[in-house]
Amino acid sequence: MPDNWGYVFAAYGLAVIALGAYWRRLARRAKSLAGPGGSE
Amino acid sequence: MTRALGWLAALALVIGLGAAFGYAPREAVQGNVQRIMYLHVPAVLTAYLAFALVFAGSLGYLFTRRLGWDRLAVAAAEPGVLFTGLTIVSGSIWGKPTWGTWWTWDARLTSTAVLFLVYVGYLLLRGMVDEPDRRARYAAVVGILGAANIPIVHFSVKWWRALHQPSTILGPEPSPIAAPIALTLLVNWIAFTLLFLYFLARRAEIARLEESHAG
Amino acid sequence: MTTQRKFVAGGLVIVAALGYLIWSGVTQSVVYFVTPSELLAAPVANKTYRLGGMVLPGSLKWEPKTLSLAFTLSDGKGQVSVRHRGAPPDLFAEGRGAVVEGSWAREGYFQASLILAKHSEEYKAPHDGADPGYKELLRTLRREPRTDEKPPR
Amino acid sequence: MSAYLRRAWIVVWKDVLTERRSKESLNALLFFSVLLLFIFQFALGPERARVETALPGLLWLGFILAGVLGLGRSFLVEQENDCWEGLVLTPGDKSAIYLGKLAGNVLVMAVVEAALLVLFPVFFGLDLTGALPRLVVVLALGTLGLAAVGTLFGAITAQVRARELLFPVLLLPAQVPVLLGAVSATEIVLAGQPLAEAAQWLKLLAAADVVYLVVGLLTFEFVLEGA
Known part of the structure; x- marks a missing residue:
């Protein structure tokens, strides 16, 4: 049975990217709303 | 409070990741590729939790007309869609080397895909309405129909992929699963749930700020 | 009200x-697939089936040059020879379970268009990993309504 | 006839009268169905066997596409004619309006389906007469489910931006069970088998109809509130 580490890292890598992107999106939206003179 | 939750989630994720790669053994049949399970299964469980909260928020809003319920619904729906997407992608990556295909119209895969599409539609609808009360009402109606639809979708796809043939029904029994693997799953499940709760709190806070800016 | x-x-x-x-x-x-003996009882040519069974040890022939794969699926009672074009998935091996989608050719073999390796829902640490007998295997294959096993929860 | 049903009936009657005078929706829908037949024919080619295997799917594809156009319009008409306020101000239980609109939509769908069922055999050289009575049962159950959700979502999307896009995006995923059930049952019926063979699918469709109808009746008043 080959190990297929490539698949494992691809799966975890994509998950880290997706979760990180969502986290950053939330942080940016919160900042733009809470900051002084927050637009919207 | 939210900040503490965030750090707790981060800590749990690090432990979970360590367990998935350091503690859990190499699976006997599948080899190391089975480690995708520690991402795949917690993600789907978290998504189910999220959609249950969307349903609760939708019902709560229609009963009380308090926007707090609507904030719960949207704050759960966004990460819910994210985790469903992760489930599908990680499952696909797991499926390729083990089953030999990225995607197959299997009952469970199909119903997860439908779930994803329903809640993407839910979020799209929310994006098209600006007034908070009207948005909350429409979204709640779609959220309730979506939730009531889940069992129907489940059975329709299950029967769709079945071949009719009389056969002996074998009763379900607990699947044998090695203790270290089960424990690693549990740790990762807790970590994902914490992360989801952190996202939920952040997103609900953003929704609250948006309403106070608009109003 | x-x-x-x-x-x-x-x-x-x-x-x-x-x-x-x-x-x-x-x-x-x-059920989600027919077994070889069920198929052999009443095969209909060119009808699409899903066929599940154990890959009979010693029956697997794989020619990487022509991408042609041939093997026999067995359920203990009946045996069906299967042909396929393309590389098999990693988990596909002799003595393991597999489900193939395809049709029964008139010439007396099963032409598969898709091969799905099945793994049981057991997740084992390496030391207690004895290969399950094929009866056990068919049981795990049949018990769950999912054609290609998703992991248990 | 109770007041509730009378109010539902008034909505149906109003829509039928409007449609009879203007004929704007139905004519276009019928023409659209004919166009669909052309497209199916071009897509599949002249081979009879291919058409026959694909027929259950094609029929429902036609119904669904016509439904997406027709159902999406049903509340838009009110919006365009400035009748929305009138509906909102109607006294009494708003679910009567839903029921009336639903009945009207089922009627429109039935006309389109009848047209397709006449045109399909003509264009593709098929004979459906033997299966017709059983087919009607499947059609009735499937159409009710499609229209129940379509009416509810149509009322929602009539008042939002990008409605033409949003309506199918919301409706189609929700209709996966109806589509699967209806296509599978139609397949069984067209193969000449009795309805009992399709019992499981008919049960699924019936349960879906009940659930959609109840959700629609319960939640419609929240959709119809002042926009």
Whole structure:
């Protein structure tokens, strides 16, 4: 049975990217709303 | 409070990741590729939790007309869609080397895909309405129909992929699963749930700020 | 009627309808693939089947140059020879379970268009990993209504 | 006839009268169905066997596409004719309006389906007469489910931006069970088998109809509130 580490890292890598992107999106939206003179 | 939750989630994720790669053994049949399970299964469980909260928020809003319920619904729906997407992608990556295909119209895969599409539609609808009360009402109606639809979708796809043939029904029994693997799953499940709760709190806070800016 | 009462009444109707659906689904016996002996009992040429069984040890022939794969699926009672073009998935091996989608050719073999390796829902640490007998294997294959096993929860 | 049903009936009657005078929706829908037949024919080619295997799917594809156009319009008409306020101000239980609109939509769908069922055999050289009575049962159950959700979502999307896009995006995923059930049952019926063979699918469709109808009746008043 080959190990297929490539698949494992691809799966975890994509998950880290997706979760990180969502986290950053939330942080940016919160900042733009809470900051002084927050637009919207 | 939210900040503490965030750090707790981060800590749990690090432990979970360590367990998935350091503690859990190499699976006997599948080899190391089975480690995708520690991402795949917690993600789907978290998504189910999220959609249950969307349903609760939708019902709560229609009963009380308090926007707090609507904030719960949207704050759960966004990460819910994210985790469903992760489930599908990680499952696909797991499926390729083990089953030999990225995607197959299997009952469970199909119903997860439908779930994803329903809640993407839910979020799209929310994006098209600006007034908070009207948005909350429409979204709640779609959220309730979506939730009531889940069992129907489940059975329709299950029967769709079945071949009719009389056969002996074998009763379900607990699947044998090695203790270290089960424990690693549990740790990762807790970590994902914490992360989801952190996202939920952040997103609900953003929704609250948006309403106070608009109003 | 107040909104609350209406929702409770409506909710009960919905639960009843879904309950009926679940109940009628449980009483219905469905399988997700036919076994070799079932197929051999009444094969219909060119009809699409899903066929599941164990890859008979010693039957697997794989020619990487022409991408042609041939093997025999067995359920202990019947044996069906299967042909396929393309590389097999990693988990596909002799003595393991597999489900193939395809059709019964008139010439007496099964032409597969898709091969799905099945893994049982057991997740084992390496030391207790004895290969399950094929009876055990067929049992795990058949028990769960998922054609290609997703991991257990 | 109770007041509730009378109010539902008034909505149906109003829509039928409007449609009879203007004929704007139905004519276009019928023409659209004919166009669909052309497209199916071009897509599949002249081979009879291919058409026959694909027929259950094609029929429902036609119904669904016509439904997406027709159902999406049903509340838009009110919006365009400034009748929305009138509906909102109607006294009494708003679900009567839903029921009326639903009945009207089922009627429109039935006309389109009848047209397709006449045109399909003509264009593709098929004979459906033997299966017709059983087919009607499947059609009735499937159409009710499609229209129940379509009416509810149509009322929602009539008042939002990008409605033409949003309506199918919301409706189609929700209709996966109806589509699967209806296509599978139609397949069984067209193969000449009795309805009992399709019992499981008919049960699924019936349960879906009940659930959609109840959700629609319960939640419609929240959709119809002042926009």
